[in-house]
Amino acid sequence: MFALNLDKLIIEFDKGLRTLLADAQSIRSHPDAGMMESELSAQEKKQAAALMRVNHSGEICAQALYQGQALTARDPQIQQTLQQAAVEETEHLAWTAQRVHELGGHLSLLNPLLYTGSLAIGAAAGLLGDKWNLGFLAETERQVGAHLQGHLQRLPQNDEKSRAIVGQMLQDETQHSEMAIKLGGAELPAPARGWMKLNAKLMTGATYWV
Numbered sequence: 549m550f551a552l553n554l555d556k557l558i559i560e561f562d563k564g565l566r567t568l569l570a571d572a573q574s575i576r577s578h579p580d581a582g583m584m585e586s587e588l589s590a591q592e593k594k595q596a597a598a599l600m601r602v603n604h605s606g607e608i609c610a611q612a613l614y615q616g617q618a619l620t621a622r623d624p625q626i627q628q629t630l631q632q633a634a635v636e637e638t639e640h641l642a643w644t645a646q647r648v649h650e651l652g653g654h655l656s657l658l659n660p661l662l663y664t665g666s667l668a669i670g671a672a673a674g675l676l677g678d679k680w681n682l683g684f685l686a687e688t689e690r691q692v693g694a695h696l697q698g699h700l701q702r703l704p705q706n707d708e709k710s711r712a713i714v715g716q717m718l719q720d721e722t723q724h725s726e727m728a729i730k731l732g733g734a735e736l737p738a739p740a741r742g743w744m745k746l747n748a749k750l751m752t753g754a755t756y757w758v
Contacts, residue, residue: 572641579643579716580709585650592704597653598756599699600710603717604644605656605755606692609666610637613688616670623678626731630685633724640720643713650709656755682733687741689725691748693718 588596614634621627648655656662673684696718703710736744 572638572645574639574642575635576639578646579712580647583709583712586704586706586708588651588704588707592707593651594653596703596707596710597648597651599703600644600648600651600713601653601656602752602755603696603699603714604641604648605659605662605751606695607637607640607644608656608659609662609751610634610688610692611641612663612666613670613673613685616667616672617674617681617685620671620674621678621681626678626682629727629731633685633727636720636724640717643717647710647713657758658755662751662755679732679734680736682728682731683736684733684740686725686728686733687736687744689721689728691744692721693725695748695752696721 611634614630614637618627618630618634621630645655674681676684696714699714700711700718703714
């Protein structure tokens with residue numbers, strides 16, 4: 549049976565503050581490190597900055613989901629796996645935030661709200677049991693992967709820096725999904741997958757502009 553741990557709550561609260569207020573750090577080199585900035589028109593920069601802002605907010609949500617899921621997961625191995633995935637999502641935060649600023653854009657004002665809601669959803673998924681927790685993770689990463697593939701089509705073709713970042717993120721998310729399945733993640737019912745897609749559509753639509 550799951551028992552709430554006050555120490556874990558305090559740790560996750562601290563992680564949340566650092567996710568929202570501190571500059572994220574990357575252990576790995578940024579995927580676009582060493583690349584020259586491409587010549588982009590004002591409209592191309594605006595489009596690329598908006599797409600990378602959406603990606604950054606998506607990583608805010610991913611951080612919160614993983615942290616919420618780790619908070620309520622029963623199996624210590626699964627907790628550790630979720631925490632490791634959260635570390636990689638932190639790197640994505642660093643990459644996307646830097647790229648948004650390079651393009652002259654701003655990060656979404658909705659991030660605190662997105663973080664809070666995603667943390668609650670992640671914790672609820674964990675309470676359903678580890679197989680559903682992992683299934684939720686796998687489905688989330690599948691949908692994120694599809695979203696990133698769409699952004700690769702929409703980003704300016706000559707924006708090699710943004711495309712390198714999104715490409716590496718796609719690779720990482722695919723690995724996270726496969727990892728969750730290998731650990732015993734269950735396939736989510738169709739209504740749950742549809743609800744997740746709707747929420748993702750609302751989030752990406754709002755953060756593109758705000």
